[in-house]
Amino acid sequence: MEKQVFSVILAAGEGTRMKSNRPKVLHQVCGYPIIEYVVRVASEVSDDLPVVVVGHKAEEVKQYLGDRVRYAYQPQQLGTGHAVMMAKPAFEDKEGYVVVLAGDAPLIRSCTLQQMVQHAVAGRYGAVVLSAFVDDPTGYGRIVRNENGDLERIVEHRDATGEQQKIREINSSIYCFDIQLLFSSLEKLNNSNSQGEYYLTDVIEIMKRQGIKVGVLMAQDADEVLGINTRAQLAEVDRKMRLRINRSHMEKGVTIIDPEHTYIGLDVVIGCDTVVYPGNVIEGSTVIGEDCVIYPNNRIVNSVIGNGVKIQASVILDSRIGDLTTVGPYAYLRPGSVIGSGVRIGDFVEIKNSTIGDGTKISHLTYVGDAEVGKEVNLGCGVVFVNYDGFKKHRTVVEDRAFIGCNVNLVAPVKVGREAYIAAGSTITEDVPDKALAIARERQINKQGWVERRRQKFQGMQSHE
Numbered sequence: 001m002e003k004q005v006f007s008v009i010l011a012a013g014e015g016t017r018m019k020s021n022r023p024k025v026l027h028q029v030c031g032y033p034i035i036e037y038v039v040r041v042a043s044e045v046s047d048d049l050p051v052v053v054v055g056h057k058a059e060e061v062k063q064y065l066g067d068r069v070r071y072a073y074q075p076q077q078l079g080t081g082h083a084v085m086m087a088k089p090a091f092e093d094k095e096g097y098v099v100v101l102a103g104d105a106p107l108i109r110s111c112t113l114q115q116m117v118q119h120a121v122a123g124r125y126g127a128v129v130l131s132a133f134v135d136d137p138t139g140y141g142r143i144v145r146n147e148n149g150d151l152e153r154i155v156e157h158r159d160a161t162g163e164q165q166k167i168r169e170i171n172s173s174i175y176c177f178d179i180q181l182l183f184s185s186l187e188k189l190n191n192s193n194s195q196g197e198y199y200l201t202d203v204i205e206i207m208k209r210q211g212i213k214v215g216v217l218m219a220q221d222a223d224e225v226l227g228i229n230t231r232a233q234l235a236e237v238d239r240k241m242r243l244r245i246n247r248s249h250m251e252k253g254v255t256i257i258d259p260e261h262t263y264i265g266l267d268v269v270i271g272c273d274t275v276v277y278p279g280n281v282i283e284g285s286t287v288i289g290e291d292c293v294i295y296p297n298n299r300i301v302n303s304v305i306g307n308g309v310k311i312q313a314s315v316i317l318d319s320r321i322g323d324l325t326t327v328g329p330y331a332y333l334r335p336g337s338v339i340g341s342g343v344r345i346g347d348f349v350e351i352k353n354s355t356i357g358d359g360t361k362i363s364h365l366t367y368v369g370d371a372e373v374g375k376e377v378n379l380g381c382g383v384v385f386v387n388y389d390g391f392k393k394h395r396t397v398v399e400d401r402a403f404i405g406c407n408v409n410l411v412a413p414v415k416v417g418r419e420a421y422i423a424a425g426s427t428i429t430e431d432v433p434d435k436a437l438a439i440a441r442e443r444q445i446n447k448q449g450w451v452e453r454r455r456q457k458f459q460g461m462q463s464h465e
């Protein structure tokens, strides 16, 4: 029978070096908390829900992760070995392997974890450590090998001798252990080191002393093991994740003009031949179609964009946009905006919780809130959908091919019929029938010769002084 694989994620630490009020693992990389990436990768390789060891600000971490993981609680952060001990109850009756991951290392890939498990099975190892060769090993535990090149022990940076500090092969803090051997070895752990902590890394030496085989797997891509301890490392990992995500879009046929300055979330889907300019932030579950041009500086969140859409310098939240529509510059589509095909949403247009039919033009300076706007409607410059009376929001309906002149107020609830016209500057408070013209403004008066009369009156007053 194939052995089962489980996983433990260490996330109880405070992350002192982040200088933050927030638990370290909830800081964001490419739009998601660091731990999100680790949980996803762990879930891919485990036969059961991953166990997350929480401690510092445990409630915040649990609130974010919810019930897609199991939890172990570490009341005091006494070290990584102690943290794993806290997970013991979750493995009481389990056999097989457990992959241990650091909650602060989000670049790890599931294929690397699978390789570690295969390595452990093939070599009958009690433990396999994922190592990496790095230019600057400062702060990391070092992999100490014997004359045969076999793993001897792991020495923490602070406990390392000058000679050991020169070693550039580092411990990733990602391991694959035989479950039974791990927990029996953890019982022999002590905290006689520079930090007075129970180090998980000491399990290697303990196993070796008992004649249990231990192995090392060196990560082919050293970036995968990068841990985040500081804000500078957060920025570095963010950049690497960003480039990884962007590369995968480019491989699928998306043009990303400047991958260093394009911010696309892990779950975003983009169709081929779409071009993404720099300065875009595309987040959440956004799906963008084919042949779109996403000009610079948009923020697009949880939205579905059709094919051939052009968007520039706009904010689009929880909305849908049909094929061949253009948006912006400087448009704001707030949640619940459903825009049809071939629509034009121009500059300084705000839309909220409204549907806009195919071929409608809303070219400039307009607010549409809580409305149903039909097809091929024209909203002139400066139209305002007056949807709020101070207590309640009301809906407006504008039917197909209606023409709303510039600077019109539509005071909801109100309905404008098909092909109706509304004169510029009107404030509409009553329904407008189909094909009617509504004018709701004061009639213009021209006072002939008024300027001349005024001047004479003024000069007459001055001559009396």
Ligand code: UD1
Pocket: 010, 011, 012, 013, 014, 053, 055, 074, 076, 077, 078, 079, 080, 081, 082, 083, 102, 103, 104, 139, 140, 141, 142, 154, 156, 170, 171, 172, 173, 198, 199, 200, 201, 226, 227, 229
């Ligand atoms: C650890 C390793 C080090 C390795 C490095 C890789 C040990 C002793 N050292 O050092 O060899 O090179 O990771 O990044 O294991 N945690 C707990 N409870 C604790 C302490 C830590 O849950 O009591 C968690 C932290 O939240 C974090 C992870 O374990 O997610 C690693 O802890 P951290 O303090 O960052 O260890 P490092 O000093 O980086």
Ligand code: CA
Pocket: 102, 104, 227, 228, 229
């Ligand atoms: Ca760390």
